[in-house]
Amino acid sequence: xxxxxxxxxxxxxxxxxxxxxxxxxxxxxxxxxxxxxxxxxxxxxxxxxxxxxxxxx
Amino acid sequence: xxxxxxxxxxxxxxxxxxxxxxxxxxxxxxxxxxxxxxxxxxxxxxxxxxxxxxxxxxxxxxxxxxxxxxxxxxxxxxxxxxxxxxxxxxxxxxxxxxxxxxxxxxxxxxxxxxxxxxxxxxxxxxxxxxxxxxxxxxxxxxxxxxxxxx
Numbered sequence: 001x002x003x004x005x006x007x008x009x010x011x012x013x014x015x016x017x018x019x020x021x022x023x024x025x026x027x028x029x030x031x032x033x034x035x036x037x038x039x040x041x042x043x044x045x046x047x048x049x050x051x052x053x054x055x056x057x
Numbered sequence: 058x059x060x061x062x063x064x065x066x067x068x069x070x071x072x073x074x075x076x077x078x079x080x081x082x083x084x085x086x087x088x089x090x091x092x093x094x095x096x097x098x099x100x101x102x103x104x105x106x107x108x109x110x111x112x113x114x115x116x117x118x119x120x121x122x123x124x125x126x127x128x129x130x131x132x133x134x135x136x137x138x139x140x141x142x143x144x145x146x147x148x149x150x151x152x153x154x155x156x157x158x159x160x161x162x163x164x165x166x167x168x169x170x171x172x173x174x175x176x177x178x179x180x181x182x183x184x185x186x187x188x189x190x191x192x193x194x195x196x197x198x199x200x201x202x203x204x205x206x207x
Contacts, residue, residue, distance in 0.1 A: 001108070001141075001176075001179075002175055002176060002179075007179045010104070011179075011182065014097055014101050015094075015186065015187070016098045016158070017097055018094070018098075018190055021090060021093050021094065021097075022094075022194075022197060023194065035191065041145070
């Protein structure tokens with residue numbers, strides 16, 4: 001599996017779930033915090049990629 | 058206020074947590090959370106091995122970086138040793154560049170072959186993440202046993 005996007009989603013999901021369960025006790029809080037971490041990681045990378053798109057290699 | 062575990066139970070939880078990710082939480086009575094941690098850490102570790110992740114070897118040329126990499130690998134526990142036996146044919150943790158010993162040459166070649174793999178960059182990130190997550194879990198076990206968390 002060599003897709004950057006698939007690994008971005010998978011890796012962000014693992015890390016987000018880990019920190020959500022590690023730092024929050026309430027189920028709703030875990031979902032909220034995990035969602036935020038996931039969105040921050042996956043969304044941040046996609047935003048950065050989008051911003052870098054105009055620049056030549 | 059959260060209760061404090063006895064020194065014996067704390068030590069058992071820490072050792073169990075290193076031997077089997079999540080087991081430290083189970084020893085302290087947080088079995089469900091421990092199971093989730095086990096799935097996440099071992100899932101990341103399995104993905105790392107499946108994607109040709111590099112099992113770091115200590116090298117005196119890059120002693121700081123390579124020792125940090127080995128530490129990140131070792132954090133996952135004995136699963137790392139088993140993986141090294143499968144990959145290198147022995148529990149190898151160091152390499153001696155320039156050593157004419159065929160065993161050392163084979164070890165370095167195996168390491169470089171994984172490095173050359175197009176998937177290695179993903180696999181290595183998963184492996185290091187698994188080890189570092191488990192080290193964080195040990196700190197969490199310590200906090201739980203000291204009554205700082207519940």
